[in-house]
Amino acid sequence: MARTLSPAALWALALGASVLAVLVALAAGSAGLDRELILSLRAPRVLAAAGVGALLALAGLSLQVLLRNPLADPYVLGTSGGASVGALLALLAGASLWAGAGIGALAAGALLLLLARSALASGDDASPRLILVGAMLAALFGAWATLLLMLTPDERLRGAIFWLVGDLSAAQDNGACVAGAALLFAALALRGRSIDRMMLGAEAAGVLGEPVKRLRLELLVGASLAVGLAVSTAGAVGFVGLVVPQAWRLAGVQQTRQLAGLSALGGATLLVVADLVSRMVAAPMELPVGAVMALLGAPCFIVLLVRGMR
Amino acid sequence: MSTMPLIETRGLALWADDRRLVEHLDWQVRAGERWCLIGRNAVGKSSLLRALAGLPVPGRAGELHWRGIPQAEWPAAEAATLRAWMPQQPGDRFALSVRRLLELSVVRAGAAPLDLASLDIADLAPRAVTQLSGGERQRVAIAQCAVQGAPLMLLDEPISFQDPAHQGLVARWCAAWVAAEPSRALVMSSHDMHWVARAATHALALLGDGRWRAGTVTEVLQADSLREIFGCDWLPAGSSWLPV
Numbered sequence: 001m002a003r004t005l006s007p008a009a010l011w012a013l014a015l016g017a018s019v020l021a022v023l024v025a026l027a028a029g030s031a032g033l034d035r036e037l038i039l040s041l042r043a044p045r046v047l048a049a050a051g052v053g054a055l056l057a058l059a060g061l062s063l064q065v066l067l068r069n070p071l072a073d074p075y076v077l078g079t080s081g082g083a084s085v086g087a088l089l090a091l092l093a094g095a096s097l098w099a100g101a102g103i104g105a106l107a108a109g110a111l112l113l114l115l116a117r118s119a120l121a122s123g124d125d126a127s128p129r130l131i132l133v134g135a136m137l138a139a140l141f142g143a144w145a146t147l148l149l150m151l152t153p154d155e156r157l158r159g160a161i162f163w164l165v166g167d168l169s170a171a172q173d174n175g176a177c178v179a180g181a182a183l184l185f186a187a188l189a190l191r192g193r194s195i196d197r198m199m200l201g202a203e204a205a206g207v208l209g210e211p212v213k214r215l216r217l218e219l220l221v222g223a224s225l226a227v228g229l230a231v232s233t234a235g236a237v238g239f240v241g242l243v244v245p246q247a248w249r250l251a252g253v254q255q256t257r258q259l260a261g262l263s264a265l266g267g268a269t270l271l272v273v274a275d276l277v278s279r280m281v282a283a284p285m286e287l288p289v290g291a292v293m294a295l296l297g298a299p300c301f302i303v304l305l306v307r308g309m310r
Numbered sequence: 311m312s313t314m315p316l317i318e319t320r321g322l323a324l325w326a327d328d329r330r331l332v333e334h335l336d337w338q339v340r341a342g343e344r345w346c347l348i349g350r351n352a353v354g355k356s357s358l359l360r361a362l363a364g365l366p367v368p369g370r371a372g373e374l375h376w377r378g379i380p381q382a383e384w385p386a387a388e389a390a391t392l393r394a395w396m397p398q399q400p401g402d403r404f405a406l407s408v409r410r411l412l413e414l415s416v417v418r419a420g421a422a423p424l425d426l427a428s429l430d431i432a433d434l435a436p437r438a439v440t441q442l443s444g445g446e447r448q449r450v451a452i453a454q455c456a457v458q459g460a461p462l463m464l465l466d467e468p469i470s471f472q473d474p475a476h477q478g479l480v481a482r483w484c485a486a487w488v489a490a491e492p493s494r495a496l497v498m499s500s501h502d503m504h505w506v507a508r509a510a511t512h513a514l515a516l517l518g519d520g521r522w523r524a525g526t527v528t529e530v531l532q533a534d535s536l537r538e539i540f541g542c543d544w545l546p547a548g549s550s551w552l553p554v
Contacts, residue, residue, distance in 0.1 A: 068403045068404075069403060070403065070404060193414070196410075196414050197414050199403070199404045199406065200406075200411070200414065200415075201401055201403075203365060203397070204397075206365075206386060207363065207365075207389075207390065207393075207394065207395050208390050208414075208415065208417055208458065209386045209387040209388075209389065209390030209391075209417060210386070211386060249404070249405065254406055254407065254410045255410075
């Protein structure tokens with residue numbers, strides 16, 4: 001076991017890093033820009049990046065407990081893909097983008113839970129099977145999203161890159177994502193001990209007196225709404241939900257309360273920095289932020305998966 | 311209330327697919343008793359322990375009462391103060407520390423803290439559960455049940471990963487745990503008849519066709535009944551028996 005820092009030190013670290021990231025992102029490359037332009041153009045984008053990052057990290061944490069799998073991530077398991085399809089369908093029908101994304105994410109999450117039910121109930125190690133089922137769901141929803149985009153070349157729909165990879169370049173956010181992340185954090189912190197016990201397994205938690213069915217439903221709904229909000233703001237950005245909670249776990253954080261707060265801060269920081277990188281690395285062109293996250297996250301995922309299988 | 315049996319079954323029947331595991335089980339577990347379930351592989355010991363813990367089993371009929379109250383009427387939070395259950399395999403997915411795991415398992419706070427040295431796990435507290443050996447993890451699982459604070463403990467094969475010295479330690483620990491409070495009782499399962507003779511006061515044998523035998527360890531652990539239970543011959547070895 002690596003030596004671990006105290007929770008207070010980790011909190012200070014995470015808070016400092018996120019404030020620094022936001023300041024750097026606001027100021028970066030802005031020598032010629034005036035204050036007004038920074039506040040009206042760049043601040044909403046940084047706010048959106050921070051909110052989406054926090055939402056995805058908390059959604060990842062929720063899915064990991066729900067599926068008892070530290071490798072769970074909304075993008076890898078198709079929850080984000082379901083949100084993309086739901087949002088596209090909602091747009092075509094003229095309904096609310098956010099509601100469509102939320103319902104799509106919920107449906108994808110429920111489908112995964114249903115498919116993984118026997119493996120989860122039997123208690124045997126379902127990790128590789130669960131991840132494979134989720135990856136196939138993600139591929140399926142990606143195909144559906146592509147099909148919808150091909151069939152309806154409509155300007156309202158935004159580009160394929162947004163829906164399949166994730167992109168913050170046109171993000172319009174008035175703080176809804178940050179507020180949503182704060183709500184989800186509060187809900188997770190409130191149920192901290194119960195969620196900790198869910199990590200021992202559903203039956204073990206039930207024997208300890210936890211209302212397992214209700215907790216599962218709450219985790220599913222919370223994660224799905226968070227993914228819906230994140231996807232309708234920034235598209236299907238991947239791996240934030242995997243990398244951030246896992247990094248804190250490796251740093252020795254075990255309690256859900258601590259893990260949720262630190263993951264929200266870490267997710268916000270990570271996506272703000274990733275967005276900054278996506279703007280700077282090939283300036284004046286912009287990379288989609290989802291591509292930057294995948295460049296970082298996919299290797300992490302592979303390393304964790306290979307280590308876990310050993 | 312406390313004179314009520316901790317567990318009472320009336321006509322309990324369990325089955326899996328088409329197989330009858332146990333039928334017409336009329337049986338009681340009273341405070342102070344240490345029961346061991348014995349029988350061949352796949353005879354239904356784990357299923358019976360699951361049913362006694364109030365967990366889902368493939369097929370089930372008949373009555374199960376905890377302290378005289380039908381098991382289904384116990385709210386989950388109340389049930390947690392009555393019975394603890396240890397599965398055969400822990401199935402850890404997250405690298406929680408042993409200390410954290412034991413903190414999470416406490417249901418009734420205020421009970422006397424468990425002496426980790428009594429299960430030889432005092433050094434393991436900061437370690438991650440995923441890094442323990444099978445035997446270490448199993449003793450931690452027994453400790454999890456103990457810190458829960460419930461008077462009834464259901465242990466599915468508590469010594470299957472223990473070396474000889476730790477088998478003796480667990481047997482003595484079980485006896486001491488039940489003796490420490492007058493309300494306590496223990497139901498476990500094992501394949502080691504020598505260990506059963508040391509650790510248990512009573513045995514419930516499942517014969518594999520629905521029939522069962524219950525009694526004190528000296529009653530059930532006899533050459534002819536062991537032959538009927540396991541289908542092999544047995545030789546006496548001191549106060550216990552060895553399979554031929």
